[in-house]
Amino acid sequence: MPPLPLWSQLKQLLPRGRVLDSPAQLAGYAADALGYKSYLPDAVVIPADAEELIGFMKGARRLALPVILRGAGTSLSGGPVAAQGGVIVHTSGLKRIREINVEGFWCEVECGVALNDLDAALKPHGVFYPPDPSSGPVCTLGGNVASNAGGAHCFRYGVTSNYVLGVEVVLLDGNVQRFGGPAGGRGPWREDWKRFMIGSEGTLGAFTRFWLRLLPLPEKVWTLRATYPDLRSIETAIHALVAHSSYPAAIEMLDPRGVAMVETSQMAVGLPKGSFMLLLEIDGPAALVDARVGPVAELLRHAGSSDVVLSDQDAIRQKLWKARKAAGGLLGQLSPDYVVQDAVIPKSALADVLQLVYDEADAAGIRAVNVFHAGDGNLHPNFLFDSRVPGELEKVELISERLMRRVIEVGGTLSGEHGIGNDKSAYMPLVFGPDSMRLQWAVPAAFNPSHQLNPLKVFQNRRFAT
C-alpha cells in the first residue's frame, strides 16, 4: 500500500489540531522577523494542546522530515524556519498559565504563552518576570527560552536563563522529561540537564511547559534620558553608570544615525542632530530611588551631557522611551531588508567596535544604525539593505564577518540574546576551538543525533540525513 500523503499522516497525529499545507498558508511561516531569508515548509501543524504536541513528537521520527518548533516567529536569527524543509510546529495552542505561586515566587506556564500576557497576569499579584525582549506583545515564552531572550532591563535583572526553574520537554524518542521544576534544582537527575535545554534553539526537544522564577515588582521607577555630542563622552557615561551603586536596570543607547532616523520620522522627539542618546532606568523603593536620582543625573552631566531629562511619571517616562522603542519599527519601514547583529563585547571596546561598524558600512555603501543595550555591551548594529539588488546581501555578510572577527578578537561573543539560528551559524568556528567544539557537538549527539529537530541551525553542518 502506498504511504499516506503528508497531510493525512499529520492529521492522524493531530486529530484535534490543525494541519496547514496550502501555499498561501505556508508562506506565512517561510521566514522569521529577520525576513530576508525565506524557506517554505512542507507543512505546518498547530497542536491543540500539550497532549497533542506530545503525541505529534512521539510520531515525528516516523515522518522522516525535519521538525521545527515555532512560537510567534519573532526570532531575529533565522531560528524557527524550515531551512531544510519539513514540518513547522506552531505552538500557539499551548497558552495556559497553569499556576502563579506568589509565596514561592514561581509560575508554571505553557510554551505558547505570550510574554506580555504573562506580565499582565502577574501584575495584580505584585510580581513580575523580568526578561523583556521588545517583541513582548507577541513573542512566546517557548521562543524566549529557546533563544535565551534578553531585553532592555537585563543589565540588572539578567536574561531568560537566570529565571528558568524547570522545563518539560518532549524528546525525539517520544519520552516526556521534566528537568527541574518549581524549586529550580536538578530534580531526581544527577546532572542539571535543563541547562542544555535553555538556549538550545529547538535543536534538542519540544518544550511543553516551564516553571519560571518571579520577583516582586519594583515600587518606583525613574527614567533618565541624556544626549552626548560624541562617542567618547557617552562611553564615559556608560562606564561610570555600570560601576555606580544605583545599579541601573537598563542602560540603552541610540547612535546619531538612529537619532537621525527617529528625528526625520513622524516619531520625532526633538533629539539634537548628530547626538548620541543614552536612556536609563533606576528602580526600587521610593525612599531609595528618590535619593539616588540626583547623583545619577549629575553623573550624566559630568560625563558631558547638557541635556538630561528625567521623570518618575509614567506618561513622561513613556515619552522618554519613545525614540528607543520607535527605532526598531522604523528600521523595517526604511529599508526592504535589514540584518541585526547581536554581538556582546567588553565595554572597554565599545568605541573601537562601533567605529569598525561605521567604517565598514560606509565603505560598502550600506546604511548602518546602532540601537542597543549599552550596559551589557550587547550591540545591535542594524545593516539596512535591499536583497533584490545584486551584491547587497553579500556586502552585508562581508561586513558582518569582519565585525564578528573583531568582536571575537576583543573578547566578545556572537550573540547575547537572539541566538545563532542560521544567521550566525557560519561564525561559530570563530568562537570554538577543537575541544570546545567537541563539547558543543556532544549535546545534540545525546538528544538529537540525526539532527531531525531544527536542522542547519546553530551549526551550519547540522544537516538531517533522512
Place this chain on the structure above:
Amino acid sequence: MKTLAPMLVERLFTPFLDAVDGTLCLPASATAVDILAQAGAHRLRFPLVLDPNASLREHTGAATYAPTSCRFGPFCDNILGINWRLPGGRVARVGERVVKTTTGYDWLRFLLHSGRRFGEPVDYVLRLRPDCGFTMEARFEAELPALRSCVRRLLHGGWMHWWDAVDFITEGSTAFVRVSVHCPPNEAQIFEERLTQVATETGARLVLLRGVPPAFDGLPDVVLKTTPDRAIGLAGTLSSDADRCLAMCYNGVIHLYLSEGDDRAERAHALMQPHIGELHALGGDWHSRWLPATPPSLTESKWLETLERTIHAS
C-alpha cells in the same frame, strides 16, 4: 554564506581584570583573599563568598548558592567562563568573559556543579559588582511566627531587590533572621529606617551591626534546594539534627552545618532520606560534599555516555 575554517587551538582565558566590565579571571585555586587583593583596588567585589579561605573550586564543589544569591543569583550566574581540564588532560574554554551569551549550548552551567565526571575547573572568570563601601548586618529576634512575618515583609515588595541576603538561621534552640545590607554610606540611614519599620510591624527585636565585614558562614555539609515558601519550615524540621541551619529565604536553599565526626556522610544521608521524595517532586535537589553524587538512572546514563564518547572522539 561561506564556511569559515575551524580554529586549531582553544581560545583559553588568560588571567585578567577588566575594571570597566567588572570581570576577573583567576585560577580555580584562588580564594576570596586573592579576589579582594585584585578587585578591591578598583572598588569591586565578588559577593558570593562562603569561606574566605576556601578556593573557588571548593566553593562550587560544596554549594550552588550563597546567602548573597538573594540579590545576585547563584554561582552559575556570577561565573561567566571557565578554563576546563577534560579527563584526558586537554583544557577547553567554556563560557565567555562578557555578561550575556547565547552562543552555543550552555556547558558552563552544566559543568559548574557536575562533579569530576567531565574533568575539573582550571580558571574562572568572575562577574564582580560595585563595592559600595558600607556593610551592615541586621538581626531580627522573635518567635517563629513573627520571624516568618519579618521575612514576608522583607521579600514581598520592592525592597527585596536591595537586600544582599535574607536568611533564616537556627543555632541550637535559637532562631533568628539575618539581613545583610551593602550600600553607599549615605544610604545606610534609609535602609535602617526600613529595617526598623519591619521590626516595629512584627514586634521583633532588631539588632543592627553597622560597618561590620560581610558574614562568612563556611562551606556547608549538606545543601538542599526547595521552593522559597517551604524553606523556613524545612529548615525548622532539619535544625534539630544540625549544629547550624541556614535557609536562604528568597532562593529556597538550605545549608546545613553538622558537628564534626567520621560519620558525617552517614548522618547527612540519614538526615535527608525522609525529604528526598518531596524535593525531587518539586524539582529540587540535595547534595553533600561528604557523599558521592547520586548514581544516574538508565536514561541519564545513556546521555552521559554519549556526551563522554563524543567529547573523547578524535
